[in-house]
Amino acid sequence: MRRRGILAAVVLVSVLVAGNLLAYAHNAQADLSAAHRFSLAPETGALAKRVRSSLRIIAFLNVSGPAARDARFLLARYHELNRRISSTVLDPDANPGEARRYGISKYSTVVLTYRGRRVDAPQVDELDISTAILRLVRGGTRTVCVLTGHGEPSLDDDSPDGLASVGQILAHNAYQVRTLDLTVGVSPSVPRDCAAVLVLGARDPLGPAEVATLTAYARDAGRLMVVASSLSTADPNPLVNPWGVRFVGGLVVDPQRSEGADPGNVVIEDLPSASPVDDGVSRLQFPAGGGLLVDRNLRDGLTVEPLAVTSGGSWVESQPDKEIRFDAGDIPGPVVVATASDDSRVEATGEQRIPGGGPRIVRTRVFVTGSDTWLTNRFLDKLGNRRFFVNALGWLTQEEQLLAKTAQAQADDRPLPLTAERQARILVLTVGVVPGLILAAGVGARLVGRRVRRRRHP
Amino acid sequence: MRRGGALALCLLALTGCARRSTSPPGLRQLAAGPPSIYTSIRVSVGPQSADVPAELQKSLAPLLITRRLGAPRNPAIFGLDRPQARLSYAPKDGPSFEVLVGSLNFDRHFLYAQRPQANVVFLVPADTLRPVLALAGLELPPPG
Numbered sequence: 001m002r003r004r005g006i007l008a009a010v011v012l013v014s015v016l017v018a019g020n021l022l023a024y025a026h027n028a029q030a031d032l033s034a035a036h037r038f039s040l041a042p043e044t045g046a047l048a049k050r051v052r053s054s055l056r057i058i059a060f061l062n063v064s065g066p067a068a069r070d071a072r073f074l075l076a077r078y079h080e081l082n083r084r085i086s087s088t089v090l091d092p093d094a095n096p097g098e099a100r101r102y103g104i105s106k107y108s109t110v111v112l113t114y115r116g117r118r119v120d121a122p123q124v125d126e127l128d129i130s131t132a133i134l135r136l137v138r139g140g141t142r143t144v145c146v147l148t149g150h151g152e153p154s155l156d157d158d159s160p161d162g163l164a165s166v167g168q169i170l171a172h173n174a175y176q177v178r179t180l181d182l183t184v185g186v187s188p189s190v191p192r193d194c195a196a197v198l199v200l201g202a203r204d205p206l207g208p209a210e211v212a213t214l215t216a217y218a219r220d221a222g223r224l225m226v227v228a229s230s231l232s233t234a235d236p237n238p239l240v241n242p243w244g245v246r247f248v249g250g251l252v253v254d255p256q257r258s259e260g261a262d263p264g265n266v267v268i269e270d271l272p273s274a275s276p277v278d279d280g281v282s283r284l285q286f287p288a289g290g291g292l293l294v295d296r297n298l299r300d301g302l303t304v305e306p307l308a309v310t311s312g313g314s315w316v317e318s319q320p321d322k323e324i325r326f327d328a329g330d331i332p333g334p335v336v337v338a339t340a341s342d343d344s345r346v347e348a349t350g351e352q353r354i355p356g357g358g359p360r361i362v363r364t365r366v367f368v369t370g371s372d373t374w375l376t377n378r379f380l381d382k383l384g385n386r387r388f389f390v391n392a393l394g395w396l397t398q399e400e401q402l403l404a405k406t407a408q409a410q411a412d413d414r415p416l417p418l419t420a421e422r423q424a425r426i427l428v429l430t431v432g433v434v435p436g437l438i439l440a441a442g443v444g445a446r447l448v449g450r451r452v453r454r455r456r457h458p
Numbered sequence: 459m460r461r462g463g464a465l466a467l468c469l470l471a472l473t474g475c476a477r478r479s480t481s482p483p484g485l486r487q488l489a490a491g492p493p494s495i496y497t498s499i500r501v502s503v504g505p506q507s508a509d510v511p512a513e514l515q516k517s518l519a520p521l522l523i524t525r526r527l528g529a530p531r532n533p534a535i536f537g538l539d540r541p542q543a544r545l546s547y548a549p550k551d552g553p554s555f556e557v558l559v560g561s562l563n564f565d566r567h568f569l570y571a572q573r574p575q576a577n578v579v580f581l582v583p584a585d586t587l588r589p590v591l592a593l594a595g596l597e598l599p600p601p602g
Contacts, residue, residue, distance in 0.1 A: 060564075092563070092565075093563050093568070094527050094528075095535075096561070096563060099564035100564065104564055
């Protein structure tokens with residue numbers, strides 16, 4: 001008996017020692033907060049994996065303030081994602097030599113160095129740090145060209161109808177924005193360093209020469225984003241038709257899936273494509289949009305993917321100014337509102353990466369939406385719109401990982417809009433299914449009880 | 459009842475300690491005020507020196523500090539090994555004393571300052587000292 005007691009004590013101590021040794025060697029934690037507020041976004045995780053050699057982060061902060069505590073917490077998360085990422089929080093007042101050496105002139109400046117390159121982040125938050133890491137890992141800044149000259153909303157406009165939020169996304173993903181005005185000059189062309197050309201809500205028609213220039217650019221392995229608008233006189237068809245897409249205009253109406261009393265404020269719930277543009281996007285809000293038609297069999301090598309589709313109860317209203325009612329002339333749903341065209345073909349010559357040249361693969365990518373309102377400051381943060389734009393941008397420019405927002409910001413997302421379809425579902429669930437289940441359980445219990453009683457007292 | 463009294467005493471003692479640790483006497487100022495307690499305040503930059511006029515003495519007495527940086531391992535990094543200016547205070551009662559003025563901080567909003575032999579460095583607002591140092595010919599560059 002005594003031996004058994006000693007044995008049990010030895011086993012207990014051994015288990016405790018082994019447990020402590022294991023705990024000492026391994027760190028683990030669980031973030032049980034809503035939407036994982038204290039964890040980094042999955043995009044940041046994927047980005048951190050791309051860091052292949054030592055990346056040093058120095059945050060210059062007043063070390064006695066709460067900002068330094070938050071910075072240490074945040075930077076430790078990066079180190080957990082990749083041990084090659086190390087960080088220090090330095091007080092520029094207490095370390096004036098270091099501050100001078102790095103040319104620091106403001107508190108909260110963050111200096112990141114990687115493979116001899118340096119990028120500064122304006123403040124210690126996840127989006128800014130990750131953007132800086134993206135710049136370092138990419139090794140340079142890419143340029144996107146934004147077409148102007150046709151009344152397009154401005155990337156500097158922070159009014160509800162402006163595109164300042166799109167401008168911020170581009171900046172956070174280390175894209176340099178260059179405006180492209182093809183209406184001026186003798187023979188304007190798309191600069192060679194444009195990773196993509198964005199046509200964001202042109203209000204006035206593009207001239208034939210502009211269309212020819214953009215089409216020629218797209219055919220030569222170009223990347224085009226055409227965000228069309230029904231609220232304009234511009235016809236995007238000459239631009240998008242060669243890529244199996246036709247803009248039919250009108251107003252896409254979906255009474256079952258729309259927010260509020262406006263049936264044109266459409267909530268998209270069908271994102272049927274396996275394209276990376278739809279990754280992580282479960283719903284979109286596409287107000288005041290026109291419809292798209294897809295021609296999948298235009299030619300070999302061209303694949304056209306419908307990315308976002310309205311419900312079966314929707315239609316394209318051809319005369320939205322007169323009435324919102326499905327009748328002759330309207331196009332029945334489901335209606336495609338966003339597409340991705342990928343055209344790959346082989347040309348006999350032109351390969352420059354191998355000595356002596358040879359055949360080259362030319363790959364054109366075109367992303368089209370029938371609405372431009374979803375991109376405005378008012379709607380970009382609705383549902384999955386932001387992620388959809390970032391995915392489209394990443395797909396066009398073939399970037400592995402772009403940043404949409406941080407886990408912290410995702411936690412602040414508002415709830416889903418109450419569409420007629422969701423209202424009906426909630427009604428059926430609360431008035432029909434739940435009471436029905438309770439009733440069924442009660443009836444079942446009573447029947448079982450009666451059967452048991454009959455068996456006991458036949 | 460006795461236990462409650464003891465608890466209250468403990469709490470009182472704790473709050474007293476907390477109060478002492480957050481704001482020890484003299485932490486917020488390098489030189490006490492008001493100007494009327496001094497017979498003169500002088501500023502010297504190298505060989506040049508000047509009496510600080512009464513209207514500027516208000517910013518020097520009391521000479522308020524913004525941050526306490528603690529004991530420096532190397533005062534040279536703050537420019538305090540060869541201070542660019544000295545403020546000499548001559549109180550009506552008691553011995554006179556000096557405040558050494560070092561270099562500007564990284565964003566040029568503050569100056570490092572120290573009492574001689576005291577092993578603590580403080581930051582004082584540069585705007586406070588700018589007109590005073592100008593009296594002795596030292597023009598500080600504006601914030602970057």
